[in-house]
Amino acid sequence: MSAMTEISAGKPIDLSPYHGSIIDCDIHPSPPSIAELLPYFDEYWKEVLTMRGIDRVAVDITAAPPNVPVNSRPDWRPAKGRPGSDLALMQRHVLDGFGSAAGICNCLHVAQIVFGDDLAAAMCTALNKWLAAEWLDRDPRLRASIVVPIQNPQLAAAEIERWAADRRFVQVLLPGTSDMPYGRRYYWPIYAAAARHGLSIGIHAGSSYRNAPTPTGWPSYFLSDYIGFSSIAESQLLSLLSEGVFVEYPNLKVVFIETGFLWYPSFIWRANKTWRGVRAEVPWLKEAPGTLAERHVRFTIQPVDAPPTPDQLERAIDQMGSDRFLLFSSDYPHWHYDGLNPLPAGFPTGLLEKIAVENPTETYPRLQKETAQ
Amino acid sequence: MASTDTAPRQKTKTVVAKVSDVKPGGGIYVTVNGRDIALFNVDGTFHAISNRCPHEGANLCTGRLTGLLESDRPGSYRLSRRGEMVRCPWHGWEFDLVTGQSYCDPKRTRVRNYAVSVESGSGLIEGPYKVETFPISIEEDYVIIET
Amino acid sequence: MNVNVTERDTHTPVDLTIVDCDIHPGMAPGELTPFLPKRWQEHMAVYGSFFRNGVKNAPTTHFRMAPDTARADSWPPSGRPPGADLDFMRAQHLDAYGIEYGILIPLRVGPGAQRNLEFGAALASALNDWQLATWIEKEKRFRGSIVVTPDDTEAAVKEIERLAPDRRYVQLHIPPKTDEPLGRKRYWPIFQAAVDHDLPLSCHVGGLSGHPVTGAGWPSFYLEDQHSNVQSMQAMLAGLVLEGAFERFPKLRVVLVEAGFAWVPAFCWRMDKHWERMRDEVPHLKRKPSEYVREHVWFTTQPIDEPNDNAHLAEITEWVGYDRIMFSTDYPHWDFDDPRFAFKGSLSAENREKIFRMNAKVFYGLD
Numbered sequence: 072m073s074a075m076t077e078i079s080a081g082k083p084i085d086l087s088p089y090h091g092s093i094i095d096c097d098i099h100p101s102p103p104s105i106a107e108l109l110p111y112f113d114e115y116w117k118e119v120l121t122m123r124g125i126d127r128v129a130v131d132i133t134a135a136p137p138n139v140p141v142n143s144r145p146d147w148r149p150a151k152g153r154p155g156s157d158l159a160l161m162q163r164h165v166l167d168g169f170g171s172a173a174g175i176c177n178c179l180h181v182a183q184i185v186f187g188d189d190l191a192a193a194m195c196t197a198l199n200k201w202l203a204a205e206w207l208d209r210d211p212r213l214r215a216s217i218v219v220p221i222q223n224p225q226l227a228a229a230e231i232e233r234w235a236a237d238r239r240f241v242q243v244l245l246p247g248t249s250d251m252p253y254g255r256r257y258y259w260p261i262y263a264a265a266a267r268h269g270l271s272i273g274i275h276a277g278s279s280y281r282n283a284p285t286p287t288g289w290p291s292y293f294l295s296d297y298i299g300f301s302s303i304a305e306s307q308l309l310s311l312l313s314e315g316v317f318v319e320y321p322n323l324k325v326v327f328i329e330t331g332f333l334w335y336p337s338f339i340w341r342a343n344k345t346w347r348g349v350r351a352e353v354p355w356l357k358e359a360p361g362t363l364a365e366r367h368v369r370f371t372i373q374p375v376d377a378p379p380t381p382d383q384l385e386r387a388i389d390q391m392g393s394d395r396f397l398l399f400s401s402d403y404p405h406w407h408y409d410g411l412n413p414l415p416a417g418f419p420t421g422l423l424e425k426i427a428v429e430n431p432t433e434t435y436p437r438l439q440k441e442t443a444q
Numbered sequence: 445m446a447s448t449d450t451a452p453r454q455k456t457k458t459v460v461a462k463v464s465d466v467k468p469g470g471g472i473y474v475t476v477n478g479r480d481i482a483l484f485n486v487d488g489t490f491h492a493i494s495n496r497c498p499h500e501g502a503n504l505c506t507g508r509l510t511g512l513l514e515s516d517r518p519g520s521y522r523l524s525r526r527g528e529m530v531r532c533p534w535h536g537w538e539f540d541l542v543t544g545q546s547y548c549d550p551k552r553t554r555v556r557n558y559a560v561s562v563e564s565g566s567g568l569i570e571g572p573y574k575v576e577t578f579p580i581s582i583e584e585d586y587v588i589i590e591t
Numbered sequence: 592m593n594v595n596v597t598e599r600d601t602h603t604p605v606d607l608t609i610v611d612c613d614i615h616p617g618m619a620p621g622e623l624t625p626f627l628p629k630r631w632q633e634h635m636a637v638y639g640s641f642f643r644n645g646v647k648n649a650p651t652t653h654f655r656m657a658p659d660t661a662r663a664d665s666w667p668p669s670g671r672p673p674g675a676d677l678d679f680m681r682a683q684h685l686d687a688y689g690i691e692y693g694i695l696i697p698l699r700v701g702p703g704a705q706r707n708l709e710f711g712a713a714l715a716s717a718l719n720d721w722q723l724a725t726w727i728e729k730e731k732r733f734r735g736s737i738v739v740t741p742d743d744t745e746a747a748v749k750e751i752e753r754l755a756p757d758r759r760y761v762q763l764h765i766p767p768k769t770d771e772p773l774g775r776k777r778y779w780p781i782f783q784a785a786v787d788h789d790l791p792l793s794c795h796v797g798g799l800s801g802h803p804v805t806g807a808g809w810p811s812f813y814l815e816d817q818h819s820n821v822q823s824m825q826a827m828l829a830g831l832v833l834e835g836a837f838e839r840f841p842k843l844r845v846v847l848v849e850a851g852f853a854w855v856p857a858f859c860w861r862m863d864k865h866w867e868r869m870r871d872e873v874p875h876l877k878r879k880p881s882e883y884v885r886e887h888v889w890f891t892t893q894p895i896d897e898p899n900d901n902a903h904l905a906e907i908t909e910w911v912g913y914d915r916i917m918f919s920t921d922y923p924h925w926d927f928d929d930p931r932f933a934f935k936g937s938l939s940a941e942n943r944e945k946i947f948r949m950n951a952k953v954f955y956g957l958d
Contacts, residue, residue: 141868251808283802285826286819288771294869295833298862299806302822306805313812315518331861337853337896341818344897347548348536349656349814354515376861390903406868500929506664533663534927536656
C-alpha cells in the first residue's frame with residue numbers, strides 16, 4: 072500500500088498526485104534548550120545566562136507543552152529525546168513521507184514569551200542562528216519563520232532586517248498573543264519590515280499569557296486553553312482587519328497556524344454584519360472585512376476540527392467562501408490524525424492541489440521566487 | 445397625467461408637506477402614490493428616499509443625519525457632506541441622501557431616491573401639481589416629490 | 592400623507608404571535624433609588640458604581656455607536672430613556688409585533704460587576720424588586736429574570752431562594768464574564784439553587800470581569816468589543832462543559848442570549864476533537880462536549896447571523912437544532928432584530944413556529 076494512502080477510518084484522501092510538490096506550512100522543530108543555544112549567543116549574554124542559571128531553565132511554552140497527547144504523536148516520538156528534535160526522523164516521517172518540496176519550520180520557544188525586551192531579542196537571534204545552522208543548512212527542503220521578540224516591535228523589526236537576506240526565511244512568526252491585539256499600531260514596525268522584504272506573518276495558535284486566555288479568566292485545563300486558541304485567533308484577526316493593517320500594508324499576507332479554520336465562516340459573517348453599521352468607527356476600511364480577508368488571510372489545515380459527517384465537512388468548507396484560504400500542513404510532530412492521512416473523509420478532493428501547492432506558493436512570495444527560477 | 449400602455453409612465457408631482465413641517469436636520473414620513481418615503485431637510489435642501497431600510501425594514505425617516513466620515517489611512521479622518529447621510533435608526537447602515545446608495549455596498553444596496561422641489565403656495569394654487577389633502581396657503585412654501 | 596410612523600407600524604397587519612426572549616427595560620435616573628435600602632442609597636450617591644473599568648460608572652468599556660446603545664427611533668416622546676416608557680414599548684414593540692410573552696433581562700447598574708460585593712448584592716435585589724413592581728406587575732405579557740451576583744455565591748443563592756417562589760421570574764441571569772470561567776466549582780452553589788428551583792440560567796452578553804474583553808488583549812474599537820460578545824460566550828460555554836458543571840448538574844438548563852448561534856457548530860466540533868485527544872486531563876467528563884451542549888444549552892437568535900448565502904444560515908440552523916433556538920429582538924438596542932424580516936434563511940412553518948414561539952414556551956414553562 073502506498074505510504075500516501077494509509078487507511079484510517081473512512082475513505083482516505085489521496086495526496087500521492089502531489090508527491091514531490093507539496094508545501095508543508097507547519098513543522099515544529101523541538102525548541103532547543105538555552106544550553107543548546109549557548110554557542111549562538113555573544114559573549115555578553117553567555118556570561119549572563121550562565122551566571123543566572125538561565126541556561127538551565129525550561130524553554131517549553133505553556134501553550135505547547137511537549138508531552139501532552141495533542142503535541143506528541145506516539146509513532147513520531149523518538150526513542151530518545153523530544154518529539155521534533157531529530158532531523159532524520161522528521162525527514163522520514165513527513166518530508167519524505169508526504170513528499171514535500173518545502174517544509175516551513177515554526178519553532179515555538181520561550182524567547183517570545185519572557186519578560187525583558189533585550190533578553191528576548193538576544194534569545195531570538197540565537198534561536199534563528201540555530202535554525203539556520205542546524206535545520207535549514209541540513210536539508211534544502213526546509214524553510215523557516217523568523218522568530219522575533221514580539222515583546223518589543225522595534226527590536227523585532229531589527230531581527231527581521233538581520234535575516235531578510237536569507238531567502239530560506241519565508242515568514243515572521245508571532246505567538247498566539249502578546250500584550251495587546253496584533254492589529255494595534257504598536258506592532259506595525261513588524262509588518263512594515265515584513266512587507267518590505269516579502270515575508271508573510273504567521274500567527275501560531277497559543278498565548279503568551281500576558282493576559283488571561285479568555286475574557287472570563289483562567290480555565291482549569293490545558294484542554295480548555297487549547298480549544299480557546301481558536302477564539303483568540305478570531306480576536307486577533309478582527310484586530311488586524313479593524314485597525315487597517317491590510318490597508319496600510321496592501322501586500323501583506325497573514326497566516327493563522329494551527330488555530331483551526333472552520334470558525335472562520337461564522338466569524339466573517341458577523342464581522343461583515345457589524346462593519347456595515349459600525350463602518351464610521353473605522354472609516355479606512357473601504358471594503359468589507361470578508362473581502363480583505365480573502366485577499367490577505369490564510370489558514371493551515373491542521374487541526375481539521377471536523378464535523379461528524381463527511382457531508383457536513385463539505386458544506387462547512389463551502390461556507391468558507393473561497394478556495395484560496397487553506398494551506399497544507401502536517402503540524403509535525405503534533406497529533407491530529409493518524410498515518411499519513413491528514414484530511415478527513417468529506418474533504419473536497421477538488422481543493423487538494425490548491426491547498427498542497429498553489430495556495431502556499433501564493434501565500435509565501437519567497438517560495439514563488441524560487442519556483443520561478 | 446394618465447399613462448398609456450406604450451409610453452413610459454409619466455411622473456407625478458405631489459405636494460407632500462409644508463416646508464415648515466420638516467425641521468432642518470430632521471426627517472418626516474410621507475406616503476405618495478402608495479410609496480413610503482422619508483423626506484429630509486438638510487439646511488433648506490430637501491431630499492427624499494424610500495423610507496424602508498432594505499436590511500430589516502426600519503423607518504429611515506427616524507434615522508440620524510450625519511456627514512460623510514472617511515479616511516484614506518488608519519489614523520487620518522475626513523468629514524464632508526455634512527448632514528447628507530442618514531444612518532438607519534437600527535443597525536446604522538449609512539445612505540447617501542442624494543443618490544440613495546448605501547455607503548457599505550454602493551453597488552448592490554441602495555434605496556430609491558426621488559426628485560424633490562419646493563414651490564410657493566401661490567405657484568401651487570395655479571397647478572399642475574397633484575395636491576392630496578393640503579389646503580394650500582399662498583403664504584407658505586411646499587415640498588413636492590416626483591414619483 | 593404625514594403619518595406618525597408608530598401608527599403606521601401598528602396599522603401594518605402583522606400576522607405574528609411570538610415570544611421575545613430578550614427585552615431590556617429601561618430606567619430613568621433615580622428610578623431605582625426607592626428600591627434600595629437607605630444605607631446603599633447613600634453609598635450610591637457618594638461612591639457610585641465601582642467597576643473594573645477606568646471610566647467611572649460605565650458598565651461597558653467601549654463607547655457604543657448610538658446614544659444609550661439604543662435604536663434611534665426608540666426614544667419615547669415622553670422624554671423617558673429608551674425602553675423606560677411602558678406605554679411606548681407596548682405600542683412600538685409588544686402590540687406591533689404580536690408579542691405573547693416578553694422575557695425581561697435588565698441590564699442596569701451592573702450588580703454582578705461591582706467590586707464591592709455587598710453593594711452588588713443590594714443592587715441585584717433592588718433591580719429584581721424594581722423589575723417586578725415597575726414592569727411585571729403592570730404588564731401581563733412580561734416574565735422576569737432573577738439578576739444575581741455570581742462572584743458572591745452566598746448572596747446569589749440567597750437572592751434565588753428569596754425570589755424563586757414567584758414563578759413570574761422564569762430564569763436567573765448571570766453575565767458570561769465572571770472572575771473565573773462560569774463552570775468552575777465556586778459557582779456550583781448557584782447551579783444547585785437553579786436546579787433545586789427548576790430555573791434555567793440565562794447568560795446575556797456583557798459584564799466586566801476585569802480581564803481584557805478578548806483573550807488577545809484589549810481591542811481599540813467598539814467594532815471589536817461588540818464582536819467579542821461571541822468569544823466571551825464561547826469561553827463561558829466551554830467552561831460550563833469542561834469544568835464539569837453539566838456533568839455535575841444533569842438538570843441544569845442554560846440559554847445563551849445575544850451571542851447569535853452560527854458559531855456554535857464549529858465550536859462544538861472543535862471541543863469534541865480535542866477532548867478525544869486529551870480526555871485524560873478531564874476524566875470527570877463522561878460524554879462528548881457536544882452532547883452536553885445538545886442536552887443543556889439553548890440559544891437566542893439575535894443578532895441574527897447574515898451569511899451572503901441564505902442557504903448557509905439554513906444549514907447552521909439545522910446543525911444547531913430547530914428545537915434549540917429561540918427568537919429574541921433585544922429591544923430597544925440598536926442591533927434589534929425585526930421578527931418579520933430578520934430570519935432570511937428559509938424555514939418550514941413548523942420550524943418557524945418552534946423558533947418564534949414554542950421552544951420558548953416550553954423552555955420557560957409559559958402557559
